[in-house]
Amino acid sequence: MSEVKKIAVISGDGIGPEVVAEAEKVLKRTEELFGYSFETEHALFGGIAIDQLGTPLPQNTLDICKKADAVLLGAVGGPKWDNNPSDLRPETGLLGIRKELGLFSNLRPAVVFDCLKDASTLKPEVLEGTDLMVVRELTGGIYFGEKFRRQSPNGEEAVDTCSYNVMEVERIVRQAFEIAQKRRKKLASVDKANVLETSRLWREVVNRVAADYPDVELEHVLVDNCAMQLLRRPSSFDVIVTENMFGDILSDEAAMLTGSIGMLSSASMGEGSYGLFEPVHGSAPDIAGQGIANPIATILSLALMFRLTFNYADAADSIEAAVSEVLNAGHRTSDIAVDKSKAISTSQMGDLILAAMKK
Ligand SMILES: NC(=O)C1=CN([C@@H]2O[C@H](COP(=O)(O)OP(=O)(O)OC[C@H]3O[C@@H](n4cnc5c(N)ncnc54)[C@H](O)[C@@H]3O)[C@@H](O)[C@H]2O)C=CC1
Ligand SMILES: CC(C)CC(=O)C(=O)O
Numbered sequence: 001m002s003e004v005k006k007i008a009v010i011s012g013d014g015i016g017p018e019v020v021a022e023a024e025k026v027l028k029r030t031e032e033l034f035g036y037s038f039e040t041e042h043a044l045f046g047g048i049a050i051d052q053l054g055t056p057l058p059q060n061t062l063d064i065c066k067k068a069d070a071v072l073l074g075a076v077g078g079p080k081w082d083n084n085p086s087d088l089r090p091e092t093g094l095l096g097i098r099k100e101l102g103l104f105s106n107l108r109p110a111v112v113f114d115c116l117k118d119a120s121t122l123k124p125e126v127l128e129g130t131d132l133m134v135v136r137e138l139t140g141g142i143y144f145g146e147k148f149r150r151q152s153p154n155g156e157e158a159v160d161t162c163s164y165n166v167m168e169v170e171r172i173v174r175q176a177f178e179i180a181q182k183r184r185k186k187l188a189s190v191d192k193a194n195v196l197e198t199s200r201l202w203r204e205v206v207n208r209v210a211a212d213y214p215d216v217e218l219e220h221v222l223v224d225n226c227a228m229q230l231l232r233r234p235s236s237f238d239v240i241v242t243e244n245m246f247g248d249i250l251s252d253e254a255a256m257l258t259g260s261i262g263m264l265s266s267a268s269m270g271e272g273s274y275g276l277f278e279p280v281h282g283s284a285p286d287i288a289g290q291g292i293a294n295p296i297a298t299i300l301s302l303a304l305m306f307r308l309t310f311n312y313a314d315a316a317d318s319i320e321a322a323v324s325e326v327l328n329a330g331h332r333t334s335d336i337a338v339d340k341s342k343a344i345s346t347s348q349m350g351d352l353i354l355a356a357m358k359k
């Protein structure tokens with residue numbers, strides 16, 4: 001019997017509990033198939049924690065996450081809580097948990113499954129071979145900068161500040177170079193260095209660090225151009241490294257190359273193997289409670305956990321192969337279905353994936 005691994009499970013709000021339930025079924029199947037042992041502990045976070053405990057990020061939740069080897073998260077937020085400004089302050093909510101757990105690096109792979117090319121609005125020949133990884137800085141930049149309101153001669157004024165220091169840029173850029181070395185050895189660093197001082201510092205650091213990775217081909221791309229090139233030549237990208245807000249936006253854009261944001265997994269990492277694994281999407285209040293959300297992003301996030309935290313490549317391979325097999329067989333949740341009348345439910349998709357898993 002292998003060592004018991006502890007996983008903190010945070011279902012969250014909206015479709016969070018629906019998609020996490022499917023990932024937990026896959027976790028159980030992994031134990032049966034591979035003999036690995038997991039101990040899960042559930043914790044409250046987000047809107048549900050505000051309702052039950054009066055705060056989005058209770059200390060007990062943080063303690064459970066810190067005691068665990070990894071965290072599996074669904075999604076948090078929704079219209080009921082989104083106007084509560086304290087939820088979006090860096091010390092609370094999603095930003096707070098990332099900072100508290102030291103997760104400065106958010107890896108967001110976007111892989112186009114051949115059989116899903118029909119679910120994208122782009123032409124199949126443009127999508128051909130698309131397999132990219134957005135490496136997004138996660139605990140700095142404008143989301144974490146000082147924010148305030150003040151009076152101006154033209155009425156109330158709102159201020160968000162963006163700052164980055166060399167250490168924050170260097171650690172994420174080094175990770176991105178190292179990831180590129182293990183992939184197709186191409187790195188696109190995305191910034192807005194023609195305008196922003198933080199981007200000028202970013203570019204200086206990237207150019208200096210690049211000398212340590214001569215085998216990686218580096219290009220600098222301005223973020224507005226990158227948004228366009230992602231749709232024009234997606235397959236030419238391998239690894240994209242960028243700051244927090246640009247990465248947030250570009251990875252949602254990359255989701256549409258894959259057909260749906262319901263397909264995009266992510267890993268939030270620090271220096272070691274500890275990580276928080278969650279789908280890129282949010283709580284999708286528009287479809288919550290209907291049992292129609294796509295659970296693949298969350299299930300693939302679990303596969304990322306197996307690969308990056310536990311080094312269980314066999315289990316990760318098995319999940320990824322099962323997802324391919326199920327999609328190749330034509331099964332679709334409604335977000336990726338061309339014929340919506342044939343779409344299957346969240347739990348049917350989960351059941352098909354675990355049935356397709358092989359040792
Ligand atoms: N990591 C997290 O927990 C995140 C939370 N949020 C929060 O989620 C709430 C909703 O945000 P939105 O801007 O609507 O973004 P969203 O990602 O929740 O939804 C955007 C669109 O994608 C669809 N969608 C998302 N996930 C899907 C899935 N698995 N299957 C099928 N369709 C899916 C939704 O139905 C919606 O039409 C907000 O409160 C926001 O703050 C947003 C992004 C990340
Ligand atoms: C609070 C936001 C930064 C969440 C989000 O959109 C994300 O991390 O993708």
Ligand SMILES: [Mg+2]
Nearest residue numbers: 248249252280
């Ligand atoms: Mg986002």
